[in-house]
Amino acid sequence: MRYSGLQVLWEGLRGNRGWGPAWTKPEPKPAYDIVIIGGGGHGLSTAYYLAKNHGLKNIAVLEKGYLGGGNIGRNTTIVRANYFLPGNSEFYSHSLKLWEGLEAELNYNVMHSQRGLINLFHSDGQRDAFARRGNAMINQGDDAILLDREGVRAHLPYLDFENHRFPVYGGLLHPRGGTARHDAVAWGYARAASRLGVDLIENCEVTGITVNGGKLQGLTTTRGEIGAKKVAIVVAGRSGQVAAMAGLTLPIESHVLQAFVTEGLKPCIDHVVSFGMGHFYISQSDKGGLVFGGDIDFHASYAARGNLPMMEHVMEAGMALMPMIGRARVLRSWGGIMDMSPDGSPVIDRTPVDGLYINCGWNYGGFKAVPASGWCLAHLMATDESHEVARRFRLDRFATGHLLDEEGTGSQHNLH
Amino acid sequence: MLIPCPLCGPRDRREFYYMGAAEYLERPGPDAAAEAWDAHLHLRANPAGRTRDLWQHECCGAWLVVERCTVTHRVFGARLIGGLTDAA
Ligand SMILES: Cc1cc2nc3c(=O)[nH]c(=O)nc-3n(C[C@H](O)[C@H](O)[C@H](O)COP(=O)(O)OP(=O)(O)OC[C@H]3O[C@@H](n4cnc5c(N)ncnc54)[C@H](O)[C@@H]3O)c2cc1C
Ligand SMILES: [Zn+2]
Numbered sequence: 204m205r206y207s208g209l210q211v212l213w214e215g216l217r218g219n220r221g222w223g224p225a226w227t228k229p230e231p232k233p234a235y236d237i238v239i240i241g242g243g244g245h246g247l248s249t250a251y252y253l254a255k256n257h258g259l260k261n262i263a264v265l266e267k268g269y270l271g272g273g274n275i276g277r278n279t280t281i282v283r284a285n286y287f288l289p290g291n292s293e294f295y296s297h298s299l300k301l302w303e304g305l306e307a308e309l310n311y312n313v314m315h316s317q318r319g320l321i322n323l324f325h326s327d328g329q330r331d332a333f334a335r336r337g338n339a340m341i342n343q344g345d346d347a348i349l350l351d352r353e354g355v356r357a358h359l360p361y362l363d364f365e366n367h368r369f370p371v372y373g374g375l376l377h378p379r380g381g382t383a384r385h386d387a388v389a390w391g392y393a394r395a396a397s398r399l400g401v402d403l404i405e406n407c408e409v410t411g412i413t414v415n416g417g418k419l420q421g422l423t424t425t426r427g428e429i430g431a432k433k434v435a436i437v438v439a440g441r442s443g444q445v446a447a448m449a450g451l452t453l454p455i456e457s458h459v460l461q462a463f464v465t466e467g468l469k470p471c472i473d474h475v476v477s478f479g480m481g482h483f484y485i486s487q488s489d490k491g492g493l494v495f496g497g498d499i500d501f502h503a504s505y506a507a508r509g510n511l512p513m514m515e516h517v518m519e520a521g522m523a524l525m526p527m528i529g530r531a532r533v534l535r536s537w538g539g540i541m542d543m544s545p546d547g548s549p550v551i552d553r554t555p556v557d558g559l560y561i562n563c564g565w566n567y568g569g570f571k572a573v574p575a576s577g578w579c580l581a582h583l584m585a586t587d588e589s590h591e592v593a594r595r596f597r598l599d600r601f602a603t604g605h606l607l608d609e610e611g612t613g614s615q616h617n618l619h
Numbered sequence: 620m621l622i623p624c625p626l627c628g629p630r631d632r633r634e635f636y637y638m639g640a641a642e643y644l645e646r647p648g649p650d651a652a653a654e655a656w657d658a659h660l661h662l663r664a665n666p667a668g669r670t671r672d673l674w675q676h677e678c679c680g681a682w683l684v685v686e687r688c689t690v691t692h693r694v695f696g697a698r699l700i701g702g703l704t705d706a707a
Contacts, residue, residue, distance in 0.1 A: 444667060452662045452663070501637045502672070510692065545661045614660045
């Protein structure tokens with residue numbers, strides 16, 4: 204069924220009896236041409252574009268839990284294209300363009316809201332760096348406006364501009380940046396992929412990858428053996444463990460990132476605001492909750508919950524920046540496990556095993572990448588050539604020295 | 620999370636700086652191949668479970684190898700790099 208305003212009206216008149224399930228739940232077949240391990244945003248978008256852009260059939264996505272239960276449903280939903288380095292810049296630019304057409308493409312409301320993103324700066328040196336980044340964004344074909352202190356005040360009058368440690372000097376406004384409804388992105392891609400004949404197999408954990416003579420043979424799962432000609436590992440925070448099933452060691456360390464949401468409030472924060480010096484960022488969801496977060500907990504972790512020190516730090520930073528939120532009550536906090544790579548940038552590449560591909564290393568920025576990541580991995584799997592906007596996301600770039608260290612913090616996984 | 624510093628006793632995690640997996644201590648020799656340096660700097664076993672990693676106690680300056688669990692955040696013990704003293 205195609206979703207439309209008319210359909211909503213019609214279903215409303217007849218008691219909403221006509222909405223069927225958004226995707227089917229088939230039994231796994233003994234073998235597929237292509238299997239995607241991981242039913243998060245990246246896995247689902249890869250499957251969709253394999254079917255849509257390349258006309259491929261006989262594809263399955265294997266998900267150990269339920270679709271959308273991983274980081275795709277845990278992130279703080281920021282979508283932006285404000286990267287600097289060649290390699291990252293064109294990729295995120297491509298992704299933002301896909302976001303802008305995503306709802307029509309998927310026939311699904313992902314609530315993409317381009318409300319504008321403001322990155323604050325607090326010193327002359329930081330202003331120079333942001334001006335340079337803004338120029339790179341404009342050269343890339345995206346948008347950026349350098350705001351001075353009064354410019355920021357016009358947008359965000361509620362900030363504490365007199366903060367002594369980090370006085371607000373200005374901000375870089377990225378008008379096309381914003382947010383989207385994270386679950387809806389997973390559901391939208393799942394429904395669209397299912398409609399193109401992709402088998403979405405939930406509660407199916409991959410427990411083994413059979414490799415023979417350097418060539419992929421098939422998979423062992425909790426729902427039996429599944430043969431496959433090509434397989435992609437797209438499992439976000441679990442990349443190292445799944446890759447180890449094929450005998451690979453990755454340049455990845457897993458870390459927990461926390462996020463927080465308050466009770467629903469009337470609209471008060473119109474933009475996405477990021478306070479990098481304090482490790483704090485915030486936006487307000489359409490339901491009214493203030494959604495905010497900070498940095499990773501800094502030590503390797505697979506616990507999908509965080510520790511108190513980072514929680515305390517985030518609250519302090521939020522209070523320092525916008526004291527008005529002090530009365531809001533925090534409803535929930537949670538954590539998600541992230542692949543931290545040594546340069547903070549991702550990998551979309553082949554592996555040394557013939558027929559096995561990998562998509563990993565998204566750090567804490569993989570939500571905005573969902574459309575382009577699926578687009579590019581599908582391109583790689585279908586044509587065996589890297590897509591031009593993802594050609595620098597190579598697995599061997601650490602060995603060859605072609606790092607994409609956006610923040611310039613060096614080869615230490617937790618510093619990106 | 621409390622980390623037992625062999626010099627200072629059990630201390631709050633906020634007092635420590637985290638560096639990464641203890642494999643980092645196994646520095647390749649000067650003549651090692653490029654692959655060995657790549658592995659040293661970038662590749663990680665990244666276990667879900669028991670692990671050994673490097674922390675510095677910023678109060679006394681000591682570098683420690685901490686043994687802990689990445690799934691439960693339980694800390695089993697710590698020793699000074701160089702293996703002088705154990706604490707648990
Ligand atoms: C708190 C938080 C805030 C974030 N904020 C942002 C943000 O504002 N903007 C942004 O761009 N990014 C953000 N991110 C990052 C983003 O969420 C991730 O980079 C992205 O979702 C990861 O890709 P994914 O959606 O495919 O992952 P996931 O949804 O985690 O998908 C991976 C799937 O693989 C499955 N899986 C694992 N092992 C197996 C197995 N053996 N067999 C079968 N299936 C398996 C998992 O169950 C999971 O469903 C944030 C992350 C967190 C945790
Ligand atoms: Zn000490």
